[in-house]
Amino acid sequence: MIITVSRQFASGGRELGKRLADALGLQYYDRELIAEISKTTSLNEDYVVKVLENGGFSNFAFSFAHSIPLTASTPNSVTDVLVAQQKTIKTIAEKGDCVIVGRCADVITLPYNPVRLFVYADDKSKLQRCRERAPEGENYTDKQLLKAFKTIDKGRAKLHDLLATLPWGAREGYDLMINTSRLKIPEIISPLSDLVSEMSATT
Amino acid sequence: MIITVSRQFASGGRELGKRLADALGLQYYDRELIAEISKTTSLNEDYVVKVLENGGFSNFAFSFAHSIPLTASTPNSVTDVLVAQQKTIKTIAEKGDCVIVGRCADVITLPYNPVRLFVYADDKSKLQRCRERAPEGENYTDKQLLKAFKTIDKGRAKLHDLLATLPWGAREGYDLMINTSRLKIPEIISPLSDLVSEMSATT
Numbered sequence: 001m002i003i004t005v006s007r008q009f010a011s012g013g014r015e016l017g018k019r020l021a022d023a024l025g026l027q028y029y030d031r032e033l034i035a036e037i038s039k040t041t042s043l044n045e046d047y048v049v050k051v052l053e054n055g056g057f058s059n060f061a062f063s064f065a066h067s068i069p070l071t072a073s074t075p076n077s078v079t080d081v082l083v084a085q086q087k088t089i090k091t092i093a094e095k096g097d098c099v100i101v102g103r104c105a106d107v108i109t110l111p112y113n114p115v116r117l118f119v120y121a122d123d124k125s126k127l128q129r130c131r132e133r134a135p136e137g138e139n140y141t142d143k144q145l146l147k148a149f150k151t152i153d154k155g156r157a158k159l160h161d162l163l164a165t166l167p168w169g170a171r172e173g174y175d176l177m178i179n180t181s182r183l184k185i186p187e188i189i190s191p192l193s194d195l196v197s198e199m200s201a202t203t
Numbered sequence: 204m205i206i207t208v209s210r211q212f213a214s215g216g217r218e219l220g221k222r223l224a225d226a227l228g229l230q231y232y233d234r235e236l237i238a239e240i241s242k243t244t245s246l247n248e249d250y251v252v253k254v255l256e257n258g259g260f261s262n263f264a265f266s267f268a269h270s271i272p273l274t275a276s277t278p279n280s281v282t283d284v285l286v287a288q289q290k291t292i293k294t295i296a297e298k299g300d301c302v303i304v305g306r307c308a309d310v311i312t313l314p315y316n317p318v319r320l321f322v323y324a325d326d327k328s329k330l331q332r333c334r335e336r337a338p339e340g341e342n343y344t345d346k347q348l349l350k351a352f353k354t355i356d357k358g359r360a361k362l363h364d365l366l367a368t369l370p371w372g373a374r375e376g377y378d379l380m381i382n383t384s385r386l387k388i389p390e391i392i393s394p395l396s397d398l399v400s401e402m403s404a405t406t
Contacts, residue, residue, distance in 0.1 A: 118374075171323055171382065172325060174382060175381075176381060178379060179377060182402075187405050190397075191394055192398055194394035195395055199391060
């Protein structure tokens with residue numbers, strides 16, 4: 001069983017993916033991929049994160065995204081990261097039984113019949129989630145945060161659309177799309193994991 | 204608990220909604236609304252169906268859609284049907300514990316905190332579903348059917364967008380979007396009904 005979790009920034013996709021992996025006893029991959037890609041490419045982890053979060057397209061610094069402005073990047077090193085990401089995810093998909101959050105895994109694992117989730121939320125609940133998790137002393141305004149959400153999701157969409165035939169977030173590219181705006185994520189994990197198991201079995 | 208099921212034509216939304224209602228012991232409304240609206244407006248049922256399937260915007264005849272070309276329509280009678288639909292659905296929503304398929308119920312029931320599903324599928328599976336259910340002797344080509352799907356969904360979208368602030372099918376307007384292309388609907392009903400119950404409880 002392979003589950004991919006694409007998600008809007010601050011929608012709770014990472015939390016949902018991690019809890020789903022725990023409930024189903026599956027390997028969980030998100031930041032775990034960074035170390036692997038960093039090793040393969042000999043580029044430092046911060047740089048790899050930056051490329052994969054914002055696609056190397058933007059210089060936006062935003063602590064909640066754990067990202068650091070791109071410095072000394074070359075077009076080649078961006079490509080290296082993307083190629084290494086693809087190889088790493090294929091290797092993981094071949095082993096199976098995993099949840100992969102982000103990283104274009106919905107497209108890269110397609111030959112292995114993943115259940116593809118897309119997690120999204122409205123601005124109000126994204127702001128709330130973001131503020132709850134912000135490091136002390138981080139004082140962005142709502143306007144700044146909403147702009148950041150857009151910038152980060154735009155980066156994700158661009159990277160995704162390099163590999164995909166359907167645009168990032170277009171429903172046709174996913175098996176199940178979950179709006180977390182009104183949800184308490186921990187409380188839906190049990191029925192959601194049953195549903196995803198069933199979906200995986202019947203596909 | 205109120206569940207609304209918006210759906211692309213031939214995606215299995217009606218089947219999914221009916222099975223969900225049965226599993227959860229909820230009242231099911233789809234064609235049941237037609238008789239009610241017909242009574243309220245003194246317009247015949249075939250005419251009401253036609254308005255609500257195609258929004259009175261098209262003259263498309265298509266037996267699988269159970270629709271009959273509009274005749275002797277006036278702008279007023281279209282409005283009458285829409286107003287009667289809205290009243291009927293509000294009355295049902297006040298009683299609660301129901302599944303309503305289509306009919307802009309996602310928008311009309313919003314004050315009653317529904318769980319809003321959107322059911323969709325790819326063209327290949329819609330064609331297959333349509334052919335399996337077609338009356339004997341119905342011999343449309345794939346091209347004709349695909350055009351019909353588009354026409355009918357366009358009618359639904361137009362009617363929906365009369366009442367909604369978000370376009371029909373836009374993910375922000377739904378709590379859960381289900382792609383039935385690779386699913387056997389009966390097999391996911393049990394976990395799906397648990398998930399929807401939990402979603403209804405936490406919203």
